[in-house]
Amino acid sequence: MASLDTKRVEDMNYFEMLAWLGIGSSHPGGFPATLQNLQSIQILPEDYVLDAGCGSGLTACHIAKTTGCKIIGIDISSEMIDKATQRAASEGVSHLIEFKVGNVQQLPFADRIFDWVIAESVTVFLDKVKVYREFYRVLKPEGHIADHEMALLKELPAQLKQQLEECYGSGTNPLTYEGWCQTLTQAGFQDVEIKNPQPLKNNSNLIVNALKKDWVLIKGLADKARRQPGLLPRLQKNAGFMKQYRSYFGFGLVYGRKPTPPILPKSKSFKDWLLRLLRFQ
Template sequence: MNYFELLAWLGIGSSHPGGFPATQQNLEVIQVKAEDYVLDAGCGSGLTACHLAKTRGCKIIAVDINPQMVEKACLRAEKEGVSHLVQFKQADVNNLPFADNHFDLVIAESITVFLDKVKVYQEFYRVLKPEGRVADLEMVLLAELPPHLRRQMEACFGSDTNPLPPEEWLNALTQAGFQDVMIKNPQRMKNNGNVIMNELKKDWVLVKGLAEKAAYLPSLITRLQKNAGFMKKNRAYFGFGLVCGRKPTPTPPPKKAGFRDWIRQALQWKYTRSYSTKVL
């Protein structure tokens, strides 16, 4: 299994930097309202979407490209009593199956770091209503990563893993058309142990059947420890934050002058010219 297949097999939905505590902090910063229509892009096992539905009462559509994640997310929503607020779909964030100007808010957690940033943000921009917001929790580079550490990182998390310095994250949002771009709630990577293993212990969706899965894949713990060990050893290079932006209201095109406007302008020009001649 690659890293993403492993996460989907386990059903882990909070493998992002800071884990679920960072999610809770960010939701406070975003200030989601009950009337907001929210897209959770790359929802994993639905932990964030279900928590948001329970605590804010807003309607959410959540998508993930992996069918195993969608299945686990649906189970979570049903067990937690929020199926009437949260709908889960299998979809690719690069090609979302929604109309333009559809959502008030798009949230994401550690998916854009593995993808073409500008392309993903352009798709978020498309499905957002004017004045809609994007809030994307992502890993940030605090210092240039030496080549050997970049190779180690890619070996742990996949060859497409590409965290950016803060200014490059903001530039990607700007290129996609967003305004008021900023990184909210920035933090350095903490030495808080293995985030994934901590989530495994707390989340009932993940604990279910875990013993059988560990027996089936004995190298599971070793694999997770290797990934956690890389981040722990090299955490000085990494931070994380909420990459935010706003979709502006489009400026209406200039009104074309009609026949009456043309007559009015002609009379005004004639009057102005006549008055100027008399003065002179």
Template sequence: MAATLTRPKLDVKSLDPYTFLAVIGKRVIHPGGRRSTEELFSLAALQAGQKALDVGCGVATTAIQMARRFRVAVTAVDISPLMLERARSNVRRAGLERDIEVEQGDILGLRFPDGRFDRVIAEAVTMFVDRQRAARELVRVCRPGGMVLATEFFWRQPPTDEAREIFLGQVCPGMQLDQLDGWVRIYQDAGLSAIEVRSGPFEMMTPRGFLQDEGLVNAFACMVRGLSHAAYVRKMAWLMPRISRAVPYLGYILVRGVKPAAR
């Protein structure tokens, strides 16, 4: 027991920040937290019986909410085996195996035919890949008249060179951010119309945001798990000061657009 406490099986040092957060049990892993997910639900106008696709579903927190609260049939896709394993176990624990299908998939090449879903969502995913291509793929699998909704990081104010280097060079290497108009243009160019935008601060990793998103019990459980291995503690000690340096410049943007009906 003592050996597993100090030596987890994963190579924790090389985990990206969101996988690390999933490993310590965090359930909401996108910059707008529960607040942006509630905004997404309100813009999505979900109705019972609709088919929804959640791409980059993480541990399936939003997929579970969609199925439980709105009674939509959800397909939840992620590229990461670790996320998929946790997503499946959370869906099983929620008793929603008949309502949510969890499967592996890549946002850059989804296996679904054109127009398959009424609603397509991606919370904090396209920024990790070729954003234009990912946005086109989300729109492709949405039915004409359906909606695509995506949450991303954006620069709320121009970052200092130091904040930019820390966040995009060290914390999330390879991630592509934009200012608000840049994100909107990407989704417009992908074919969406009637675009609506919400935005707000990046609070997910502030103490207040963490508590709001996870609730007292899970926030405490994450803390205990984060302290359970020396490698987790080292990762937190590396991650937290860097994230805090970037927090003032970052925010979330939620874009909702309608795929025009076929003529």
């Protein structure tokens, strides 16, 4: 992929724009929602965590600082990985976190190695069953998924769905809360539920809110705006859509547990079968 510094903001897709701005908390509710979600789950110091779609590393670094657990963060954008690595060094958690370029639909990890997979506003843009089956594959038995995603509170008219895709990219497809649960169950998870469900608030300008609260993003932002006059109209378009139609949308934490496979009885040997046969003679 060509460097985003040489690409017009008008030609960037939503993910590329986030990477160029260095935004890692543009999910609904922003970082306050992240903190609320982390309070509702229990990540332990001995856990091994995958942050799928880690962005600029804000969530991963917070988890590492507050729990001391080991984390791997992946993102499809090398720009995001560079920013996340810089953040971890600045916040003193490089010894706990590894960041690498990777695709959540084809995770570069062996089966059954993570205790937690966390994600924030990634699955909504992708093939949900495919992503969840990959998360299931890399989780240990009794491992957990915690995926913060946008949800539909009521049916979205076709015209608005088209506008949604124009703002956030082709394939953007939020589900109802029930739909998210059904999809996670279809991938094999149990104890599926939505934690912290809530509607979008009035301050639903996700990108602007992220820019205000994340110190990593402020550096160089004024220069980006000067070099790219199309940035402000692009941000206004996204923000305007969500402001006008926010009543259609909510968000919550899609949670599930990977069950332990049932223990099958060992097959009987020929000797066991013969002794059992003789016993009934």
